[in-house]
Amino acid sequence: MYDLIVIGGGPAGLAAACSAWDKGLRSILIVERDQELGGILNQCIHSGFGLQYFKEELTGPEYAARFVDLLSQTGVEVRLDTMVLDITPQREVHMVGKTTGYRVEQARAIVLAMGCRERTRGAISIPGTRPAGVFTAGAAQRYVNVEGYLPGKRVVILGSGDIGLIMARRMTLEGAKVLACVEVMPYSGGLNRNIVQCLQDFDIPLYLSHTVTDIRGKDRVEQVVVSQVGPDRKPIPGTEMIFDCDTLLLSVGLLPENELTQQAGIALDPRTRGAVVYENMETSMPGVFACGNVCHVHDLVDYVTAESQRAGAAAAAYLMEDAKHESRVIEIQNGPGVTYTVPQHIRPQRVDKSCGLFFRVNRICKDSEILVTSGDVPIARFKREHLAPGEMEHITLPRALLDKAGPTLTVSIREVN
Numbered sequence: 045m046y047d048l049i050v051i052g053g054g055p056a057g058l059a060a061a062c063s064a065w066d067k068g069l070r071s072i073l074i075v076e077r078d079q080e081l082g083g084i085l086n087q088c089i090h091s092g093f094g095l096q097y098f099k100e101e102l103t104g105p106e107y108a109a110r111f112v113d114l115l116s117q118t119g120v121e122v123r124l125d126t127m128v129l130d131i132t133p134q135r136e137v138h139m140v141g142k143t144t145g146y147r148v149e150q151a152r153a154i155v156l157a158m159g160c161r162e163r164t165r166g167a168i169s170i171p172g173t174r175p176a177g178v179f180t181a182g183a184a185q186r187y188v189n190v191e192g193y194l195p196g197k198r199v200v201i202l203g204s205g206d207i208g209l210i211m212a213r214r215m216t217l218e219g220a221k222v223l224a225c226v227e228v229m230p231y232s233g234g235l236n237r238n239i240v241q242c243l244q245d246f247d248i249p250l251y252l253s254h255t256v257t258d259i260r261g262k263d264r265v266e267q268v269v270v271s272q273v274g275p276d277r278k279p280i281p282g283t284e285m286i287f288d289c290d291t292l293l294l295s296v297g298l299l300p301e302n303e304l305t306q307q308a309g310i311a312l313d314p315r316t317r318g319a320v321v322y323e324n325m326e327t328s329m330p331g332v333f334a335c336g337n338v339c340h341v342h343d344l345v346d347y348v349t350a351e352s353q354r355a356g357a358a359a360a361a362y363l364m365e366d367a368k369h370e371s372r373v374i375e376i377q378n379g380p381g382v383t384y385t386v387p388q389h390i391r392p393q394r395v396d397k398s399c400g401l402f403f404r405v406n407r408i409c410k411d412s413e414i415l416v417t418s419g420d421v422p423i424a425r426f427k428r429e430h431l432a433p434g435e436m437e438h439i440t441l442p443r444a445l446l447d448k449a450g451p452t453l454t455v456s457i458r459e460v461n
C-alpha cells in the first residue's frame with residue numbers, strides 16, 4: 045500500500061511527487077512507462093524552459109534534470125519501464141513492467157500526470173496517397189534529437205503550434221530545407237516568440253488560412269498541395285500551390301492522454317479533454333488529482349510545475365488533514381471569447397488567500413478586459429494588451445472575492461476600442 049501513486053514521470057509527475065514529499069508524505073511511488081524520467085522534455089533540446097520558475101533559460105533536459113535531482117534527495121520510489129493499464133475507484137493501480145511483470149498496487153491517493161499525445165494524419169483526414177514521409181512533429185523531434193536520424197530533406201509543416209515551429213528551426217539547423225509552414229486558422233497557434241525565432245529568423249514563410257489538400261507520392265512523399273481556405277475553413281478552388289518535398293510534418297494539436305481517467309469513470313471536460321478539477325486539482329473522484337498536460341494542454345512547463353506542486357500538496361493534505369469539511373462549490377463558466385477555464389470548480393472555503401485560474405481565448409484580441417461576473421454583476425476586471433489562443437492566460441481571484449460570489453462565475457473577454 046502506497047500513500048500516493050503518481051502516474052507519469054514528466055515535469056508534472058516529478059513536481060507533484062516532490063511537493064507531496066515536502067508536505068510530509070513518505071510512501072510515494074512514481075510509475076513511468078519510458079526508460080527515464082523527464083517526459084517530453086527529454087526530446088526538447090532547445091532553450092526557453094524555466095524563464096518563469098527558475099528565472100533562467102534552460103533546455104528541456106536541463107529543466108527536467110533539476111527536478112530529477114530534487115527527487116533523488118527524497119525517498120520517492122520510481123518504477124521505470126512500467127505502464128499503468130487501469131485504475132479503479134478503490135484506487136487500485138494495475139501496471140505492467142519490463143522486470144516486475146503485472147502488478148496491482150493499492151494507493152490511498154493518486155495523481156494523474158500522463159501528459160498528452162499528438163493528433164495524427166488520420167485524425168484530420170488529409171486526402172491523398174499514403175506514402176512514407178508523413179510524421180507528427182513530435183515524432184520527427186524524437187528522431188532528430190534522441191535517435192539521431194534526419195527524417196527528410198525538403199519539408200512542409202502543417203500547423204503552426206509550438207512543436208511545428210520548433211521543428212521548422214530544428215530541421216533547418218540540421219540541413220533540411222523547410223519550404224513552408226501552413227496554418228488553417230487566420231492566426232498561429234504558437235507562442236509569438238517561436239514565430240519570430242523559428243520562422244522569421246530563418247525566412248520560412250508562414251501561410252495563414254491555408255491547409256494541405258493533397259499528399260502525392262507512391263513510396264515516399266513527392267508533393268503536397270496547399271490551398272487557401274475561406275472563413276468556413278473550406279479550401280478555395282483555384283488557390284492551389286504545389287510544393288515538391290519528401291516530408292510532411294504535422295503539428296495539428298495535442299490530446300491529453302485520458303484513457304485511464306475515462307476508464308475510471310472520472311468526469312472529463314469536453315473542451316480541455318482533461319479531467320474536470322477543483323481548485324486543488326482534485327478530480328470528480330475523491331483522492332484522485334490531475335495535473336500538467338493530462339489536465340489541459342499547457343504552453344509553458346513553468347505553469348505545469350506550479351499546477352502540479354499544487355496537486356501534490358493537495359494529495360498530501362487529503363491524506364493528512366481533516367480537509368473533508370463541507371464547502372459550497374462555485375462553477376466557473378466560459379463566457380464570450382473564452383474556450384475553457386481550469387479549474388472548472390472552486391470550493392471557496394478550501395482556498396487559502398487566492399485561487400489561480402487558467403484559461404484560453406478563442407481569438408486574437410488587442411486591448412482587452414477580462415471580465416469576471418457573478419450572475420450579471422461584474423466582480424473583477426483585468427486588463428491585457430494582447431490575448432491569443434496559443435498563449436494560456438492566467439488570473440488570480442482573491443478568497444474574499446470568492447466568498448462573496450454566487451454559485452457561478454463567468455469569465456469573458458471584452459475588447460475595449
Ligand SMILES: Cc1cc2nc3c(=O)[nH]c(=O)nc-3n(C[C@H](O)[C@H](O)[C@H](O)COP(=O)(O)OP(=O)(O)OC[C@H]3O[C@@H](n4cnc5c(N)ncnc54)[C@H](O)[C@@H]3O)c2cc1C
Binds near residue numbers: 076093094158182346
Ligand atoms: C515540442 C515541444 C516543445 C515545447 N517547448 C516548450 C518551451 O520552449 N518552453 C516551455 O516552457 N514548454 C515547452 N513545451 C511544453 C512542456 O514541455 C510541456 O508542457 C510539459 O512537458 C508537460 O509535462 P507533463 O508532465 O504534463 O507531460 P509529459 O512531459 O508528456 O510527461 C508525461 C509522462 O507520463 C508518462 N505516461 C503516460 N501514460 C502513462 C502510463 N499509462 N503509465 C506510465 N507512464 C505514463 C509518459 O511516458 C511521460 O513521461 C514544449 C512541449 C513540446 C511537446
